[in-house]
Amino acid sequence: MEKNLEFPDLLQLIDDRSTAFRAAVAAAPSLDAQVATCPEWTLFDLVKHLGGGDRFWAAIVGAGPADAPPAEAIAARAALEVPREREAMLAWLAASTQLLLSALREAGPNAGCWAWWSALQTPRTSGGVARHRVQESAVHTYDAQLAAGAPQPLPAEVALDGVEEFLFTCVATSSAWPHKPTAFDFHTAEGRSWRLTVDGDGARSTRIPAPAAAAAAAAATNEDSDAAGTSIHGTAGELVIYLYDRIPAASLHVDGDAGLLDLLRAWEPEE
Numbered sequence: 450m451e452k453n454l455e456f457p458d459l460l461q462l463i464d465d466r467s468t469a470f471r472a473a474v475a476a477a478p479s480l481d482a483q484v485a486t487c488p489e490w491t492l493f494d495l496v497k498h499l500g501g502g503d504r505f506w507a508a509i510v511g512a513g514p515a516d517a518p519p520a521e522a523i524a525a526r527a528a529l530e531v532p533r534e535r536e537a538m539l540a541w542l543a544a545s546t547q548l549l550l551s552a553l554r555e556a557g558p559n560a561g562c563w564a565w566w567s568a569l570q571t572p573r574t575s576g577g578v579a580r581h582r583v584q585e586s587a588v589h590t591y592d593a594q595l596a597a598g599a600p601q602p603l604p605a606e607v608a609l610d611g612v613e614e615f616l617f618t619c620v621a622t623s624s625a626w627p628h629k630p631t632a633f634d635f636h637t638a639e640g641r642s643w644r645l646t647v648d649g650d651g652a653r654s655t656r657i658p659a660p661a662a663a664a665a666a667a668a669a670t671n672e673d674s675d676a677a678g679t680s681i682h683g684t685a686g687e688l689v690i691y692l693y694d695r696i697p698a699a700s701l702h703v704d705g706d707a708g709l710l711d712l713l714r715a716w717e718p719e720e
Contacts, residue, residue: 451641451656454610456558459579460550462607466586467546469601470499471539473593480535484596486695492596493531496538499589500545501529506582507552510575514561553579570617570653581618584611588693608685609641615692616645616654623651624718631678631709636660637685644677651718679705 454462474480480493487495508522509515532538556562558576571577587607594600603611612635630648636659645654660680681688682702690696698710 451609453613454580454583454606456553456576456579458606459576459583460553462583462604463553463579463586464546464550465604466583466590466607467499467503467542470586470590470593471542473590473597473599474542475535475539476599477593477597480533480538482596484592486592486595492593493533495589495592495596496542497529497531499586500531500542501526502585503545503549503582504529506578507548509564510549510552510556510560510562510578512562513556515563518563549582566618567621567623569623569651570621571614577618580610580614583607584614584689584693587611588690588695591690591695602684603686603689605639605685608689609637609639611689612637612641612685612692613643613654613656615689616643619692620645620652620654622718625649625651626716628712633709633713634677634680635688636680636682637688638683639685641685647713677705679703679707679709681710 474492474496477492480491480496482492484490484492484495490498505518505522505526508525509518512519512522532541553575556575558574558579560575561573562575562578564573564577566573566577571580584607587603591600591603602608616635626647626649630646632647633645634642634657635645636642640659642657642659643654644657645652680703681691681698682704683691687696687701691698691701694714698707703710
């Protein structure tokens with residue numbers, strides 16, 4: 450069974466992806482370039498979002514356990530000012546990342562803090578924040594690279610953790626699925642797979658055997674494995690950017706009822 454990335458690895462990946470983000474910003478012909486994957490945003494808007502997010506989460510982690518983000522952090526984000534001059538902007542971005550990394554290192558992986566997600570599968574801890582910020586940094590680096598005309602695949606280590614992180618953090622809920630119960634299987638070309646089950650108890654995900662292994666097990670026991678309503682196949686990087694709504698399902702290989710993916714995308718749990 451694959452293990453989650455360790456806390457020091459997550460911090461290194463935040464730093465790595467943030468460095469790649471700054472490189473994309475530095476190489477872009479214009480900070481007014483449109484970001485196709487973030488409609489109505491320019492590259493400058495994306496810089497403000499990611500750097501401001503780093504600072505916001507640094508304050509949240511530093512505040513410790515809470516029922517809401519600190520009022521000071523909310524006010525600071527609302528009043529955020531980013532330098533327009535490119536070198537000063539890049540320095541501001543680097544400082545933003547270091548504020549986040551410093552707060553995470555000081556807290557360690559298990560310190561409690563506020564978080565917007567359900568605690569069903571991702572803890573509301575500094576470790577949970579670190580894992581999610583890896584993906585925020587990675588996906589927005591892809592956005593920035595695309596705006597600069599040179600998109601790169603997500604690093605394999607980031608992408609393989611990213612599918613599970615999205616399912617555990619952004620999808621898990623105890624709110625009832627308002628349709629017939631079903632399941633969605635996500636299969637990576639790298640050999641890892643997950644099943645998202647949705648029903649009256651909400652949504653939760655588990656790791657499952659890759660298709661070949663599942664078929665072999667079923668044949669050995671003369672039992673048919675439970676079929677998902679929809680199965681989505683792609684590289685881990687493709688699945689991550691699909692889950693973050695950067696590419697359509699048509700870009701991937703889909704088995705079963707593709708219409709279920711539209712229902713999942715449109716679902717807005719009350720929790």
